[in-house]
Amino acid sequence: MNARAASIAILLAAASSVSAASRDTTDVQSRGGLGLSLNLPGRWRSSLEYENRRVENLSEFRGHYFTVEAGYRPARHVDVFASYRLARGSDWTSHRYGLGLEYARPLGAFRVGFRPMIQHRTKAADDDDAGGEGDTFLRTRLQVQYALGRRLDLYGSVEPYFAFGAEYPVDNWKDTIGLEYDLTDHARVDLYYIYRPDYGKSGYNRTFHVVGFELRFRAKLPSR
DSSP, rough: OOOHHHHHHHHHHHHHHHHHSSSSSEEEEEEEEEEEEEESTTTEEEEEEEEEETTTTTTTEEEEEEEEEEEEEEETEEEEEEEEEEEEEEEEEEEEEEEEEEEEEEEETTTEEEEEEEEESOOOOSSSOSSSSSSEEEEEEEEEESSSSSSSEEEEEEEEEEEEESSSSSSEEEEEEEEEEEEEETTEEEEEEEEEEEEESOOEEEEEEEEEEEEEEEEEEOOO
């Protein structure tokens, strides 16, 4: 299979998962976010992000999520990064730490990226991204992006979650399809849909349908 066919296959896989009907209990959720990406001198970068979430078929406010990330590009197509997320709800607080790398490069008309990442969380109950009872996960995301126009991109991704020490090795599977549009040279909006079957619990299965948006600003800090 050539690179173009493989890229199309990933987009179709994400789209087909999105359209699949679930036989289990379902929950519709929403997410709204604001972000700031900073291109720092040298090969460094950083980002800040705020997100709020609604769950239980949009009837319940879940909490506030604050994420900070720092990254470094040791090679042309490679980015290594570390992240920290603080999540707060009405009666809980959680901390999550991440360390990973991403390899991304153009393949014909597509841009393909692979991102393995280790995450550790301090409280399992708050996390709408992983359904099992484990605290440490390996997330492996494969994403394909295609330019529909000068400012508009279509992307799709598949991302299994592997839990360490949990009952089920694959805790969750997250499929995403979305559209990104450059409002200006320094602002981009991301509209996305996530299909996430939660089969990491022994008692039941549940499927989450997540719709969300993020408005992200970009800035470059000049070198001294």
